[in-house]
Amino acid sequence: MTRxxxxxxxxxxxxxxxxxxxxxxxxxxxELFMKDPAHxxxxxRKIQGTSNFFxxxxxxSVRIIVEVTKAPNNDQIVTFYIIGKHEEVFLPK
Numbered sequence: 001m002t003r004x005x006x007x008x009x010x011x012x013x014x015x016x017x018x019x020x021x022x023x024x025x026x027x028x029x030x031e032l033f034m035k036d037p038a039h040x041x042x043x044x045r046k047i048q049g050t051s052n053f054f055x056x057x058x059x060x061s062v063r064i065i066v067e068v069t070k071a072p073n074n075d076q077i078v079t080f081y082i083i084g085k086h087e088e089v090f091l092p093k
Contacts, residue, residue: 004071005034006079014083022062026083029058033066053081055089063089 018026032039033056043057047065056064063086067079082089 003034003076003078006077008079008081011080011082018062018083022058026058026062026064029056029064030080033064058083061085065089 015023015026029042033042033044037044041057044054047053047055052068054066054068056066058064062084064083065081067081069077069079071077
C-alpha cells in the first residue's frame with residue numbers, strides 16, 4: 001500500500017498565514033506524520049462522529065485536520081484539510 005498526500009487550497013492558505021515559529025512546527029509535524037503517523041508526539045486521534053477524519057497536534061493550541069481514504073487501487077490518500085487553533089478548526093457545539 002502506498003500513501004499519497006494532498007492539500008486543500010484552504011489548508012495552503014491557512015498554512016501560509018501562520019507565524020514563522022508555528023509554520024516551522026507545523027512543517028515538522030507534517031513531515032513526521034508522513035513518515036510515521038503513529039508517532040506519539042503527534043497525538044493523532046480520530047475525530048468523534050466521523051468515519052475518516054483525524055486531528056494531528058502541531059503544538060498545544062494548533063491542530064491539523066486530515067482525511068484518510070482509500071483509492072480504488074488500495075492506495076491510502078491523506079488530504080490535509082485545515083490547520084489552525086483548536087477553536088478555529090472545531091466548531092463549538
